[in-house]
Amino acid sequence: xxxxxxxxxxxxxxxxxxxxxxxxxxxxxxxxxxxxxxxxxxxxxxxxxxxxxxxxxxxxxxxxxxxxxxxxxxxxxxxxxxxxxxxxxxxxxxxxxxxxxxxxxxxxxxxxxxxxxxxxxxxxxx
Numbered sequence: 001x002x003x004x005x006x007x008x009x010x011x012x013x014x015x016x017x018x019x020x021x022x023x024x025x026x027x028x029x030x031x032x033x034x035x036x037x038x039x040x041x042x043x044x045x046x047x048x049x050x051x052x053x054x055x056x057x058x059x060x061x062x063x064x065x066x067x068x069x070x071x072x073x074x075x076x077x078x079x080x081x082x083x084x085x086x087x088x089x090x091x092x093x094x095x096x097x098x099x100x101x102x103x104x105x106x107x108x109x110x111x112x113x114x115x116x117x118x119x120x121x122x123x124x125x126x
Contacts, residue, residue, distance in 0.1 A: 015030070015032075016030070016031045017029060017030050017031065018030075018031055018034070018063075018066060018067065020046070020054065020056045020058070021056060021057045021058055022054060022055070022056060022057065023055075023057070027054055027056075029046065029048065029054065031067070031069075032085070033048045033049045033050070034046055034047075034048060034049075034073075034083055035047045035048060035049060035082075035083055035086045035100065035102075035104075036080055036081060036082045036083060036086070036100070036104075036106065037060060037063055037064075037073075037080065037081040038053075038060075038079060038080055039059070039060040039078070039079040039080070040055065042057075042059050043055055043056060043057055043058070043059070044056045044058055044059060044060050044063050047104075049086075060079070060081060063081070064081055067081070070119065071084075071119050071122045071123050072084055072085065072123060074112075074115065074116055074119040074120075074123075075112055075115065076098060076106060076107070076108045076109065076112055076116055077106070077107050077108065077109045077112060078109065080106050080107070082098060082100075082106060084119065084120065084123045084124070086100045086101050086102075087099075087100060087101075087120075088100055088101045090108075090120070095107065096108035096110075096113060
C-alpha cells in the first residue's frame with residue numbers, strides 16, 4: 001500500500017455557496033455564514049456572521065427554494081428565515097421570540113410554530 005496516501009480531510013461545515021443577485025452583479029456567499037434572511041418587499045436582506053448585511057434582488061420565497069434545506073434553514077415568520085445553527089434560545093410566550101447567539105431577537109409567528117418545532121427537533125436531535 002502506498003504510504004504517501006493521506007485520507008481526505010473531513011468536510012468542515014457546508015462548503016456550498018449561494019449565488020446572490022446584487023446591484024453590482026453577483027455575490028457568492030458560503031451558506032454556513034448566513035445567520036438569517038429578512039424580507040424587504042421584493043428584496044431580501046441577508047445577515048451574515050461577519051460583514052455588513054447584503055441586500056439581494058430576490059424575494060424571500062425564492063431564496064427559501066434556492067437554499068433547499070428546510071431543517072437547517074427554517075421559515076419562522078413571513079419575513080424571516082433562520083439558520084438554526086445560530087439559535088441560542090426559544091422564549092415561549094404569547095408572542096414567541098427566538099434569541100440568536102449574538103443577542104438578536106426575532107419573532108416566531110404562531111402559524112409557523114409547529115414547523116419550527118419540528119425542524120428544531122430534527123436539527124438538534126431532541
